[in-house]
Amino acid sequence: MFSGKARKNADACRFCWMCRHLCPVGLATGRETNTPRVKGLMVSLVERGYKYTAEMAADMYECCLCEACTHDCATGFEPPLFIREARARAVAAGIAPPLVEKAIANLLEADNIYGAPKTERGKGFEAEARSLPEKAPVALRIGAAAAYRRPEIGAAVIRLLKAAGVEFCLIRDELQTGSELGDLMGSVGEVKAAAQAAVAQINATGAGTLVVLDPSEARTLIRECGEWSCAPKAKVVTATAFIAGLVREGRLKPSPLALGTVTFHDPCRLARDLEETGPARELIAAMGLEFREMFLHGPMTTCCGGIVLGAHSPKLTALTAARRRADAARTGASVLVTACPGCLDVLGGAKAEGMAVEDIFVLLARACGLEACRL
Ligand code: SF4
Ligand code: SF4
Numbered sequence: 001m002f003s004g005k006a007r008k009n010a011d012a013c014r015f016c017w018m019c020r021h022l023c024p025v026g027l028a029t030g031r032e033t034n035t036p037r038v039k040g041l042m043v044s045l046v047e048r049g050y051k052y053t054a055e056m057a058a059d060m061y062e063c064c065l066c067e068a069c070t071h072d073c074a075t076g077f078e079p080p081l082f083i084r085e086a087r088a089r090a091v092a093a094g095i096a097p098p099l100v101e102k103a104i105a106n107l108l109e110a111d112n113i114y115g116a117p118k119t120e121r122g123k124g125f126e127a128e129a130r131s132l133p134e135k136a137p138v139a140l141r142i143g144a145a146a147a148y149r150r151p152e153i154g155a156a157v158i159r160l161l162k163a164a165g166v167e168f169c170l171i172r173d174e175l176q177t178g179s180e181l182g183d184l185m186g187s188v189g190e191v192k193a194a195a196q197a198a199v200a201q202i203n204a205t206g207a208g209t210l211v212v213l214d215p216s217e218a219r220t221l222i223r224e225c226g227e228w229s230c231a232p233k234a235k236v237v238t239a240t241a242f243i244a245g246l247v248r249e250g251r252l253k254p255s256p257l258a259l260g261t262v263t264f265h266d267p268c269r270l271a272r273d274l275e276e277t278g279p280a281r282e283l284i285a286a287m288g289l290e291f292r293e294m295f296l297h298g299p300m301t302t303c304c305g306g307i308v309l310g311a312h313s314p315k316l317t318a319l320t321a322a323r324r325r326a327d328a329a330r331t332g333a334s335v336l337v338t339a340c341p342g343c344l345d346v347l348g349g350a351k352a353e354g355m356a357v358e359d360i361f362v363l364l365a366r367a368c369g370l371e372a373c374r375l
Pocket of ligand 2: 026
């Protein structure tokens with residue numbers, strides 16, 4: 001049984017088909033089952049007694065939970081709500097795709113979606129982190145995407161905070177917030193327990209401010225943990241907002257970077273879920289970069305696919321990422337900048353054709369003369 005809220009959402013559609021033009025997965029594959037509306041129809045069918053098959057469950061995973069459909073549906077329809085419930089049911093019934101099961105096992109056993117050994121975590125910023133205390137007024141959470149895949153971003157953020165004179169500690173051996181696990185198996189008990197353990201670890205630092213590098217984790221700590229009554233005691237701030245504040249206060253003084261024209265990919269967790277679009281653009285302006293917006297930007301951003309989809313459907317993610325890079329190329333810019341380690345991994349992963357993909361903090365560290373970040 002789906003919850004009343006999920007059933008109401010699945011049945012609320014007015015068949016205007018606007019969401020069909022917005023879904024990055026539907027646009028990348030051209031498959032009708034990859035429209036938010038058809039996923040709703042499948043839920044309605046199951047609620048009316050139709051068997052929930054492994055094939056339907058696989059379709060429920062062909063979605064990056066980007067919420068573009070929610071943002072633009074005239075009826076207030078929220079497909080991610082019932083898609084998450086459908087995933088919870090698929091996992092409970094043992095009909096989730098094998099690669100989804102593998103990603104869940106990685107998260108439960110290794111605390112990261114890549115299944116990397118914990119000894120690999122943060123290897124690229126160990127030297128930067130060594131001198132940092134266990135407790136401080138500000139705590140920094142790097143997140144698994146940067147810790148395992150893009151350590152140069154973690155190194156850049158640590159260097160920037162040090163250069164600005166911020167009194168901060170690094171949360172070492174971070175426990176997962178449950179953000180990726182929740183995307184894979186819905187808001188079930190294991191996910192809430194993971195979030196509670198991560199919040200207890202954050203609270204133990206005694207920090208009054210928590211700076212979160214990964215936008216997906218920031219969303220979970222701000223939004224879901226609030227709903228689950230386990231919000232951190234510290235004020236949660238995204239790394240983009242915190243570091244833009246340091247530039248505004250004159251504590252970081254970037255020099256102009258000679259990089260050509262850049263465009264910016266708004267991570268959907270940041271721009272749509274947390275409604276944050278200004279700080280990244282402030283940082284780009286502070287580096288003196290010539291800037292062109294993509295047609296779909298800010299809260300209208302198009303998802304690159306993200307690391308969760310990438311973990312279980314890499315071919316599909318290659319398609320969504322290629323579409324987003326094509327959006328960027330249409331601006332005429334030569335560099336695509338983003339502010340999410342996961343987006344950088346996805347957009348820059350498969351040999352970004354014709355366009356360099358850069359992380360905003362790595363660029364800022366370079367503009368601030370922290371040259372060791374030029375990895
Ligand atoms: S935008 Fe909303 S109302 Fe229109 S087809 Fe999609 S789900 Fe239905
Ligand atoms: S959340 Fe994004 S990927 Fe999923 S159905 Fe909606 S628009 Fe498509």
